[in-house]
Amino acid sequence: MPSNYPAEVRKQVVDLARTGTRVAQLAETFGMAEATVYNWLKQDRIDRGDEPGLTTDGQMELASARRRIRQLETELAVSRKVNQVFLEQDLPPKASTR
Secondary structure, three states: OOOOOOHHHHHHHHHHHHOOOOHHHHHHHHOOOHHHHHHHHHHHHHHHOOOOOOOHHHHHHHHHHHHHHHHHHHHHHHHHHHHHHHHHOOOOOOOOOO
C-alpha cells in the first residue's frame, strides 16, 4: 500500500463517498484502509468549512514554516559552533583599516 496517494485518487474517493458509496467498499476497491477514507472525508469537511480545523493549505504552510525553522536552527547552530572555535583559538578581532 502506498503511503501517499495521488490527489486525483483522493478526490475521486471523496467524491464517491459524498455521493453515498460505502467507505468499506471504497477502501476495498482502491486498496486502502477505511481509516484513510474517513480521514480524507474529515479533511474535506474541514476544507469546505463544515467542521473546525486546520485546512489542507494551512497544514502545508505550517509544514513549510517548520522546515524553514529547522533549517534556520541548523544554520544558527553552525554559526555558534564556528564562533566557539574562533573564541577557543583566542584569535584577536580583525584590525580596523582606519
